[in-house]
Amino acid sequence: MAQAETLPDSDMETTQTRVVMLIDDEPAQSRLITAIAAREGWRTVVASDAETAIAMLGTREGMQLSAILLDQWVPGDDACTLIAELKERRPALPILMLTTSASPLLAVEAMRAGASDYLVKPVSPDRLMEALRSVTTREAPRDELAPLTEKMSATLDFDAMIGTAPTFRTALAQAAKAARGHGHALIEGESGTGKEMLMRAMHAASPRSKDPLRIINIASVPPNSIESVLFGHEPNAFPGAFDRQIGALQHCDGGTLVLDEVDRLNTAVQQRLHEAIETGIVRPVGASHGFRVDVRLLSASNMSLSQLVAGSLFEAELAQLLGATRITLPPLRDRTGDIPALTRHFLGRIGEQPGLTHLSVSDTALALLSAFDWPGNVRQLQSVLFRAAVYCEGATLTADSFPQLSEMLGELEAGGASSHDGVGIMLYTEDGNLRPLEEIEADVIRLAIGHYRGRMTEVARRLGIGRSTLYRKLSDLGIDNAA
Numbered sequence: 001m002a003q004a005e006t007l008p009d010s011d012m013e014t015t016q017t018r019v020v021m022l023i024d025d026e027p028a029q030s031r032l033i034t035a036i037a038a039r040e041g042w043r044t045v046v047a048s049d050a051e052t053a054i055a056m057l058g059t060r061e062g063m064q065l066s067a068i069l070l071d072q073w074v075p076g077d078d079a080c081t082l083i084a085e086l087k088e089r090r091p092a093l094p095i096l097m098l099t100t101s102a103s104p105l106l107a108v109e110a111m112r113a114g115a116s117d118y119l120v121k122p123v124s125p126d127r128l129m130e131a132l133r134s135v136t137t138r139e140a141p142r143d144e145l146a147p148l149t150e151k152m153s154a155t156l157d158f159d160a161m162i163g164t165a166p167t168f169r170t171a172l173a174q175a176a177k178a179a180r181g182h183g184h185a186l187i188e189g190e191s192g193t194g195k196e197m198l199m200r201a202m203h204a205a206s207p208r209s210k211d212p213l214r215i216i217n218i219a220s221v222p223p224n225s226i227e228s229v230l231f232g233h234e235p236n237a238f239p240g241a242f243d244r245q246i247g248a249l250q251h252c253d254g255g256t257l258v259l260d261e262v263d264r265l266n267t268a269v270q271q272r273l274h275e276a277i278e279t280g281i282v283r284p285v286g287a288s289h290g291f292r293v294d295v296r297l298l299s300a301s302n303m304s305l306s307q308l309v310a311g312s313l314f315e316a317e318l319a320q321l322l323g324a325t326r327i328t329l330p331p332l333r334d335r336t337g338d339i340p341a342l343t344r345h346f347l348g349r350i351g352e353q354p355g356l357t358h359l360s361v362s363d364t365a366l367a368l369l370s371a372f373d374w375p376g377n378v379r380q381l382q383s384v385l386f387r388a389a390v391y392c393e394g395a396t397l398t399a400d401s402f403p404q405l406s407e408m409l410g411e412l413e414a415g416g417a418s419s420h421d422g423v424g425i426m427l428y429t430e431d432g433n434l435r436p437l438e439e440i441e442a443d444v445i446r447l448a449i450g451h452y453r454g455r456m457t458e459v460a461r462r463l464g465i466g467r468s469t470l471y472r473k474l475s476d477l478g479i480d481n482a483a
Contacts, residue, residue: 017042017043018041018042018043018067018136019042019043019061019064019065019066020037020042020065020067020132021047021056021062021069022034022045022046022068022069022071023046023047023048023053023070023071023074023075024046024047024048024069024074024098025049025071026071026073029071030046033069033128034046036125036128037128040129040132040133042066042132045061045065048074049074050075050078050082053068053070053082053086054085054086054089057086057090065090065093066093066094066136067093067095067096067135068093068094068095068096069096069098069132070083070086070095070096070098070115071097071098071099072097072099072101072106073099073100079097079099079110080109080110080112080113081113083097083110083113083114083115084113086114087113087114094116094117094135094136095114096116096117096118096119096131096132096135097110097117097118097119098119098121098123099118099119099120099121100121103354104354104355105353105355106118107386107390108355108356108390109355111390111391112390112391116135117131117135119131124217124219124220126219126220127220157201157204157205158172158176158201158205160197160201161194161197161201162341162342162345163338163341164337164338165334165337165338167328167330167334168329168335168338171198171327171328171329171330172198174327175187175198175327176202176205178202178327179201179202179203179205179206180205180207181206182206182296184296184321184322184323184324185297185298185323185324185325185326185327186262186300186301186305186319186322186323186324186325186326186327187298187299187301187328187329188301188303188328188329189302189331190329190377191302191376191377191379192332192374192376192377192378192380193330193331193332193377193378193379195260195300196258198327198329199215199258199260199298199300200215200258203256203258206256206296208254208255208256208296211254211255211256212251212252212253212254213252213255213256213257213258214248214251214255214256214257214258215258215260216229216230216257216259216260217261218260218261218262218263218265219260223266226265226266227269227272228245228285229247229248230248230249230269230273231247231249231250231276231282231283231284232244232245232246232247232249232285232287233284233285234284234285234286234287235286237285237286238285238286241285241286245284247284249282249293249295250282250291250293252293253293253294254295255295256295256296256297256298257296257297258297258299258300259297259298259299259300260300261300261301261302262299262300262301262305263301263302263303263305263308265314267315270314270318271315271318274317274318274321276293277318277322278321280293297322299322305319305322331374331377332374332377332381333373333374336370339366339370339381340366340370343361343366343369343385344361346381346386347359347360347361347385347389347397350385350386357395359392359395359397360395360396361396362396362397362398362399364398364399365401365402368402368405368406368409369381369384371409372409384402384405388401441473444463445463445473445474456471
């Protein structure tokens with residue numbers, strides 16, 4: 001049996017230090033994950049194979065575990081079997097699986113076996129720690145809201161951007177107009193609002209759609225490597241630079257470079273990027289010469305660059321260049337009326353994934369979803385729906401499909417579904433097309449009659465029509481006024 005290994009922790013270890021078991025047979029990755037976890041007070045114990053991991057559960061150290069990180073490569077095709085066995089022995093212990101596969105089927109199987117989350121390598125330090133925090137938080141039951149990595153390929157057109165809220169439609173109109181040009185554009189908005197998807201749609205609709213596209217998430221690149229990633233480097237430019245590397249700016253000559261979380265760039269790289277955009281010349285690290293390039297930059301920021309500039313945290317000239325067109329995506333809490341349509345859209349896409357089926361959603365579930373403020377925005381809504389679909393045993397998602405949401409929000413009042421815009425009114429058919437206006441109108445009238453408890457004078461007044469018109473519509477639409 002392989003020996004379990006305890007890797008060094010930070011010097012600030014206390015009796016409150018949380019312990020995570022890492023099941024991994026790659027020493028380099030084990031050291032990296034151990035170092036990342038130690039920054040937030042985690043101590044990591046490593047098991048190099050499944051047998052060692054199972055044996056460790058029964059040890060004194062194993063009883064102190066707060067979570068398990070499992071690299072799927074160790075057990076291979078038996079990863080789900082190992083997850084199930086670990087959960088059987090320690091049902092309350094959260095398990096996160098690391099894998100190089102983005103297969104939705106593997107995600108479904110892992111979660112059904114008992115995994116709490118599913119992380120695609122290479123995983124950024126922020127994403128790893130966010131996942132660990134989510135599955136071990138004690139203050140609030142947020143397990144169900146742990147953001148999942150994207151399981152489904154993104155659609156690359158504006159039609160896939162669902163929503164009718166005025167602020168959202170304004171942002172899309174700006175993006176569609178900007179897409180037809182060649183200028184740089186900056187998309188601002190909270191994490192999860194759909195910035196990367198919008199930038200992909202802009203590239204697909206642009207004159208450069210057939211030219212190179214590269215997407216770089218600044219936060220996922222080590223700070224000491226970002227300069228080389230963007231500009232490239234010459235051999236021997238720094239210790240370990242054995243070969244020449246072409247940077248992203250040069251690689252995307254004639255095309256588009258997407259910089260996600262551009263607000264995370266350090267000051268030195270900001271200055272170099274400003275110079276490269278202004279002159280059109282990219283000089284690799286360690287080179288005495290440069291290359292002239294024609295690159296369109298689509299950038300995204302979770303924070304307002306104007307505020308960062310005001311705080312001397314971002315270069316003003318670079319912010320101005322990147323934001324030749326500036327677009328702001330609203331948070332989901334500011335467009336709750338879009339939640340029913342987004343829910344049905346996501347369920348349609350989720351139902352197409354291997355191992356899952358098409359599901360409908362009840363009005364009570366929509367009321368619950370619309371009542372939550374979604375700090376993780378559209379991405380979090382999709383993740384929660386994905387998780388609910390994985391465990392759904394029927395054909396319809398109900399409020400019971402989201403127990404953590406129900407617990408956080410409490411029981412909704414009777415009739416609460418009618419207090420949210422669009423909840424209870426199905427605007428789309430199962431194939432994604434709009435329902436006939438007559439059917440939607442009939443549903444609105446039924447909703448109004450129920451909301452105002454059959455007081456027809458009040459129903460007519462709220463709908464902005466006369467009583468005689470209301471009764472005529474009831475007759476024409478075949479609605480019983482006691483509905």
